[in-house]
Amino acid sequence: MEDYEEDLYGVEDDFHNQFAAELEVLAELEGTQDVAPSENLQTPASRPPLTFEEAIAGGDTAPRPCPVRAPGNDCRNTRKNVRRDQPESFSPMSKRPRLEVVKRLNFEPNMEELLYPDSPPGDITPPPSPEVFPEMLNAGPSDAGADKGTMQALPSPRNPVLRRPPVLEDYINVTSTGGERAFLVLRADLTGTGVQNPLPDVQWRGRGQLNLLGVPFTSLKEQVDNKRRQQLLEEAQQLSDTLHSLRSEREEAVLEGTPAEEPAPGQDTAQHCLWVDEFAPQHYTELLSDDFTNRCLLKWLKLWDLVVFGHERPARKARPSVEPSRVGKEAAAPGKWKSHEQVLEEMLEAELDPSRRPRQKVALLCGPPGLGKTTLAHVVARHAGYCVVEMNASDDRSPEAFRTRIEAATQMESVLGAGGRPNCLVIDEIDGAPTAAINVLLSILNRKGPQEAEQGGTAVPAGGRRRRAEGGLLTRPIICICNDQFTPSLRQLKQQAFLLHVPPTLPSRLVQRLQEISLQHGMRSDPGALAALCEKTENDIRACINTLQFLYGRGRRELSVRDVQTTHVGLKDQRKGLFSVWQEVFQLPRAQRRLVGQDLIQATQALLLGDGDKGSLTLASQRFYHILRVTTSAGEHEKVVQGLFDNFLRLRLRDSSLGTVCCALDWLAFDDLLEQAAHHGQSFQLLRYLPFLPAAFHVLFASSHVPRITFPCSQQEAQTRMSQTKNHIQTLVSGMAPATRSRATPQALVLDTLCLLLDVLAPKLRPVSTQLYSAREKQQLSSLVGTMLAYSLTYHQERTPDGQYFYRLEPNVEEVCRFPELPARKPLTYQAKQLIAREIEMEKMRRAEALAWAGGGPQVDEGPSGPACLQMDRGEKGVRPPAPRNHEQRLEHIMKKAVLQEQPERDFFGRAVIRRVAVPSREAEAPEKDTDEWRMGVAVGRSEVWFRFNEGVSNAVRRSLYIRDLL
Numbered sequence: 001m002e003d004y005e006e007d008l009y010g011v012e013d014d015f016h017n018q019f020a021a022e023l024e025v026l027a028e029l030e031g032t033q034d035v036a037p038s039e040n041l042q043t044p045a046s047r048p049p050l051t052f053e054e055a056i057a058g059g060d061t062a063p064r065p066c067p068v069r070a071p072g073n074d075c076r077n078t079r080k081n082v083r084r085d086q087p088e089s090f091s092p093m094s095k096r097p098r099l100e101v102v103k104r105l106n107f108e109p110n111m112e113e114l115l116y117p118d119s120p121p122g123d124i125t126p127p128p129s130p131e132v133f134p135e136m137l138n139a140g141p142s143d144a145g146a147d148k149g150t151m152q153a154l155p156s157p158r159n160p161v162l163r164r165p166p167v168l169e170d171y172i173n174v175t176s177t178g179g180e181r182a183f184l185v186l187r188a189d190l191t192g193t194g195v196q197n198p199l200p201d202v203q204w205r206g207r208g209q210l211n212l213l214g215v216p217f218t219s220l221k222e223q224v225d226n227k228r229r230q231q232l233l234e235e236a237q238q239l240s241d242t243l244h245s246l247r248s249e250r251e252e253a254v255l256e257g258t259p260a261e262e263p264a265p266g267q268d269t270a271q272h273c274l275w276v277d278e279f280a281p282q283h284y285t286e287l288l289s290d291d292f293t294n295r296c297l298l299k300w301l302k303l304w305d306l307v308v309f310g311h312e313r314p315a316r317k318a319r320p321s322v323e324p325s326r327v328g329k330e331a332a333a334p335g336k337w338k339s340h341e342q343v344l345e346e347m348l349e350a351e352l353d354p355s356r357r358p359r360q361k362v363a364l365l366c367g368p369p370g371l372g373k374t375t376l377a378h379v380v381a382r383h384a385g386y387c388v389v390e391m392n393a394s395d396d397r398s399p400e401a402f403r404t405r406i407e408a409a410t411q412m413e414s415v416l417g418a419g420g421r422p423n424c425l426v427i428d429e430i431d432g433a434p435t436a437a438i439n440v441l442l443s444i445l446n447r448k449g450p451q452e453a454e455q456g457g458t459a460v461p462a463g464g465r466r467r468r469a470e471g472g473l474l475t476r477p478i479i480c481i482c483n484d485q486f487t488p489s490l491r492q493l494k495q496q497a498f499l500l501h502v503p504p505t506l507p508s509r510l511v512q513r514l515q516e517i518s519l520q521h522g523m524r525s526d527p528g529a530l531a532a533l534c535e536k537t538e539n540d541i542r543a544c545i546n547t548l549q550f551l552y553g554r555g556r557r558e559l560s561v562r563d564v565q566t567t568h569v570g571l572k573d574q575r576k577g578l579f580s581v582w583q584e585v586f587q588l589p590r591a592q593r594r595l596v597g598q599d600l601i602q603a604t605q606a607l608l609l610g611d612g613d614k615g616s617l618t619l620a621s622q623r624f625y626h627i628l629r630v631t632t633s634a635g636e637h638e639k640v641v642q643g644l645f646d647n648f649l650r651l652r653l654r655d656s657s658l659g660t661v662c663c664a665l666d667w668l669a670f671d672d673l674l675e676q677a678a679h680h681g682q683s684f685q686l687l688r689y690l691p692f693l694p695a696a697f698h699v700l701f702a703s704s705h706v707p708r709i710t711f712p713c714s715q716q717e718a719q720t721r722m723s724q725t726k727n728h729i730q731t732l733v734s735g736m737a738p739a740t741r742s743r744a745t746p747q748a749l750v751l752d753t754l755c756l757l758l759d760v761l762a763p764k765l766r767p768v769s770t771q772l773y774s775a776r777e778k779q780q781l782s783s784l785v786g787t788m789l790a791y792s793l794t795y796h797q798e799r800t801p802d803g804q805y806f807y808r809l810e811p812n813v814e815e816v817c818r819f820p821e822l823p824a825r826k827p828l829t830y831q832a833k834q835l836i837a838r839e840i841e842m843e844k845m846r847r848a849e850a851l852a853w854a855g856g857g858p859q860v861d862e863g864p865s866g867p868a869c870l871q872m873d874r875g876e877k878g879v880r881p882p883a884p885r886n887h888e889q890r891l892e893h894i895m896k897k898a899v900l901q902e903q904p905e906r907d908f909f910g911r912a913v914i915r916r917v918a919v920p921s922r923e924a925e926a927p928e929k930d931t932d933e934w935r936m937g938v939a940v941g942r943s944e945v946w947f948r949f950n951e952g953v954s955n956a957v958r959r960s961l962y963i964r965d966l967l
Ligand SMILES: Nc1ncnc2c1ncn2[C@@H]1O[C@H](COP(=O)(O)OP(=O)(O)OP(=O)(O)O)[C@@H](O)[C@H]1O
Pocket: 276, 277, 279, 280, 281, 286, 287, 288, 289, 368, 369, 370, 371, 372, 373, 374, 375, 376, 481, 482, 483, 513, 541, 542, 572
């Protein structure tokens, strides 16, 4: 059969050409029918090869290729089956060979191009989509072969591209660029993808997805889930291992019968007891705070002995060797500043007050947290024989509660447990108390005893009654404790208090104490690690002990420096003042100052660029985190940043190329952006990045020098200047002539107009009288006045503090567009400004009069006035009649008004006055046309000359003028 086809192939047949269309339709019709059995079924082997003529003659009986509409079935098998099953008589297949011929004629070159390259000539399977096609071609040699096989094995669907519209099927028509029309048969979309899939076995890339990820998202998700699961499993494994090992340890211990491991009765409570409480000092000698401070506080408490216990104050021993020299020194230098210690000692040695109490009724201990201030107060008070009553000022904040607590503690005595000891009141966290509460305390301190009242001249009985009403005299010591002595509410109290600054604990003492504590719990710790711990906690006793206990609780039996560095030590939340924050940012911590110049720059770069190994960054990163913590706790981020901005350029910069400055400016800009995004866009999660700016500044600028820090004011100044500028612009715009204002937006004024306008407003004016000006100069002046009036500008005379007069532009737009340090480009003289100011005033008057006149009379349109009028005079002389001059206008106006507004004369009460007509005298009868008065009136009213005396204006040229010359 193939041979036969080959023989037939390429035969040109007129019949087929003529009836191509009909053949096509027939082929289509046949395609819709079921596979028809062939009439003469012969196997190719049994059939002898035919010649062309035989084939033609055979016509309808000629064997035909397998039907195309048998998907999934092998062509030959089908044919065989058909041959066996179907009776030979039934054969509607007469046109089959022609169909094949039609197919092979293939009259459409465009369609031929689209055919699959490897497909046999008779295969009219539409090509796969261009996307699949190259893939299939490049699938590798074996695949390609397989695919070819598949392609050949696949049933080839009927050609959906037809030259004529199909009869039974839906179609769409397509016209090629060459104008040829083809008809595409529509088929049902069985796959439902909307895309005809020519090869269902080949996956279309991405199944409609873009595959931007490379790896599908689902598999990524799976990976993450797997990872998490793995992690959880590992953790669980670790936990069970630990539990297992612990259990085995305990079992071993039980088996060995170690007495130490047996749960002691108090052990459970001891485990939960804080070490800070366990090792809290009980005696004066166990105190870690500075000895001088401890001693001073004890001495001050002892000053109360006379009032509280009735003990006489021991007589002071004379210090023969020290005193004279000291006295001599003080006498020699009376104005010399005294140290704080000297002041304290003087206070302690001073005489008691008339009521035999110390002059300072309250002691104020201040210092950073965790130094043992509260402990000091307790231990010293107990040591001095008192029963300590503590109150927390942050808790009892209301003045009433404050008064009640203080009076209860100072005027009553505990009957239970105190052993008859008098109270000593300790007020902790007094910096958290409001001013009103502090005032209550002050009023209690300032109550006067009878002796003082007598000295003050107050009447005793009345004073006694009042005292009883307001409470008794304070006879017990009060010790106040605070962290921040600069809290505003403490100002008054500080003046009356015995102020004691508690200095940081000496690290050597603290290390020793910590070593004792850790040894007692069987924890090994070398002094280096403990020193690192002290440094990290800034010698905070509480933080050190708590850290030790925390590490011990986690099973560490040995403290190393690494442990200290990796542990996050919880410090008490403490706010530092702004100056100390700025100082910490710009100054290296004490311990690291000696490292300046060694690894600092490297560390800086590594920290900022993020490319250093962690080991070399420990010091720098510690500093970084410290600053981060300090600035976060300081709170006032805006103020902190302003201080950094105002001060960072005043520092001694190490970097001569100013790279650090540029970096710092970048940080500042970034900070601005962050704040803007956070507050304008309400993206408050961005606020967490703000404290990094001070940390970056520290890394960039911190040095060993003590920085000279000033309080920031540039922001305030800039804001004031901006509001001033806005005011100037607003005043300018509101005063502008409407025509000018319509085109002058504030922004355009600032950016484009004002700068040039200032140059326009400074023409060269000769310092002579305007009468001597040439026409051009007059025009220049009038246009200047016109421009200034259009922008509502004028010059205003002012006086400097040293008494000099000067003219200032009003509103002062020079401030808007000129830097104050720079001189004006074309400064006008005082006289020029004066002249311009006067001309502006005159012009304003003229305009006002013209307006009033226009409003008063009907003859309004007599022409413009002022500079416009002047210009009209010059430019359009021939066109319009010259307008009346200004003084003429004015005079005429006045006279008209006088005529129009002639009112009947009225007396004081508003009644019309009727004058008696006097008998006319002779002189009156005569026509006094020549009288002086009449003539004067004519002269003033009718004369062309009119002048006004302006007081205070001195024109450069003067000349004598007589009245007769004017007449
Ligand atoms: N010499 C010491 N030896 C051991 N522990 C001490 C010593 N001094 C103080 N402590 C412990 O340190 C802890 C903190 O002390 P204290 O409360 O007196 O500090 P503070 O300066 O008052 O802190 P704050 O300002 O936060 O109130 C206390 O629990 C105390 O037990």
